[in-house]
Amino acid sequence: MDLEGLFAVIHYTLKEHIRNRVYLILVLFGGILIGSALIVSSLALDQQVRMILDIGLAGIEFIALMTVIFITVNLVLVEMETRSIYLILSHPIERWQYILGRYLGTIIALLLGMLAMAIFHLGTLFLEGWAWNISYLVSLGASMAKIAVIGSLALFLSLCTTSSASAMSFTAFLWILGHFTGELRFMAEKSANPITKFLLWVVQEVAPNFSYFNYRDFWQAVQTPPPGWFAWMTVYTLCYIGTALLLSSWLFSKREF
């Protein structure tokens, strides 16, 4: 299978994001947020380091979330509106390669941004006397996986809906729903009405369960997940992203310009 077209799209997408001032401003803002944690954390008295850790990891994820929603929703829409997509698709590239290339280029750019913020965050933590814990890397990795999933959903929604505003709104809704699925499961179990029970069950099975990606919330729990759980989480993440991208490819293959 010839993947040169895919790599070409990844390449120019990555360049586009790194050179885009919006992206750089967001990464810079992330750095400022982490730096401000030094000031804000003084309110936490002797839990300063904990607060710097939490604000930092949450801040990195929040900035990445804002970026991924804004960038990914407009990823294909902008090229369609400016008609630069005509030149791309008039070349011998499969449409699925274009979609995958745009997605991967975006995610790589985002992950690099998250990594840059994490390096700054770690520097701040070490200055405050934090002792290294491998769980930090696992938490960061889980956060990155979460961003990759929401990014794939944002791309899919951008191809489903007619406007970028509605795609962004639906993506934000899915983000919230994804952190609520545990409660939906409980509500499904407790519900007496079979229709409600079924609907709730379907929603909590279909919606992405983002709570599981928040490893930073439960790394200190008495019982942490077994290794097999992490393997299944990897499968879950890849299958979810794959599903969203395949659906995006399918929609895009039907799109006319």
Place this chain on the structure above:
Amino acid sequence: MAELCRKNKALVASLILFAGVLFSHREINRLYTLPFPPFRELLVKYTGMQDISFIVFGFRDLGADVAWVQLLQYVGGPSVFDEVSKKKFELVEYLTLRTTRIDPYFRQAYIFGASILGWIKVINRPDEALDVLDEGLKYNPKFWPLHMYVAGLGFKKKNEMGKMLEMLANAILDPDCPVTVKGIVARSYEEQKRYPEAIAIWKSILADERVSYYHAKARSEIFKLLRHSRMP
């Protein structure tokens, strides 16, 4: 049908992958349950919207931190050792459990809340302190300082102050022990007229760069205790 599948390969493949999503989701739930109390156990009387918002936006840890800061602001800083009206601390148990229901592994919050409730003279509500510690032990059964504090409270109730102080002296050896709790133990030593032990605790606070905001308090306590220890 075959022709339809061939023309819509991506759609068919996505359905197959989605089956993988469903199956892996089942396995994930089977292997591990998220160790948090359900929403219905959150304490939502005063700050429900804030707490739930943090959780549903995926920032549970940050929500717990904000709740912690609000607990500290409610209690006040070193001024908690001053004589104040009991009414001011009505919500200590509530605010402590509010914080820990968001993050049940925020161990220092249990210790802090229980210490304020159990050992601050003007508050003196050991039953509430025990409620807090019991909940802490439910989620952190292997966290030994909590056991120490429970034992310490038990000795306090029986008025066995020597044994109580022994327990607390061990409990505050935890490197993450809140400085307020150390201050409480130092005060307890002071009440038993065991000034050298009390001074030792305040000196350890003075040596800890992480709690520089407590250093002025520590210095004044040390001077006071030195004066007391010189008096006949």
Place this chain on the structure above:
Amino acid sequence: MKVSVGVENLSLEIDQGEVFGLLGLNGAGKTTTIKLLLGLLFPTKGKVSIRGEAMPNLNILRKIGYLPEAAYINKYLTGREAVNIFAKLSKMPAQIRKKAVGDILEKVGMTAGADKKIGEYSKGMVQRISMAQALIHNPDILIMDEPITGLDPLAILEVRQLIMWLKSQGKTVFLSSHNISEVEKVCDRIAILTNGRLASVVSNQDWRDKEGRLEEIFTSTVKRTENIGPLKFS
């Protein structure tokens, strides 16, 4: 709901090395035809094929160079990077790509500005890069959509020279236009589209050395499609 026909029953035979023009009024279906050929639009009935292959076919697209009416290229890339990307998309081997990109940029007169971002380019410079991406992979077939619309006289002359050079290289050129005077200078044959249908195919022998003849043929063939009537000042 009223259904309008974009293009219907269009079948053209174009010889290798021929310069073939597609002439028609606004809304006649010229751009629709080109988009159907490139696979940007899909037929509602029947199929679109080039050299017997249903479009879009990647092997056929590899042999096509497309010059759109108004080129939009990613503004964050430099001219050189953009041409390089398009060379990669056209499956150009890596060993020859760098030199080929340099050569084509020189041919389109963009060597000096190649390393500036496209966002900083003038319209003319973007058009040159668009030409470069259409030619970089040495395609057999060039499809040009209104190549001279909005160009100044010097630029029009350069486009004409480009078309004649392509013809001399044995390339097949398929261009759409509603500029009769330019079309009659470069095309071997033209097809006249009206209301999405092929009205006639005319050879240059019918208009060569006969001033105004192509205009006569065109105006007598086409029917106005827009919802406006003709000017009545005669």
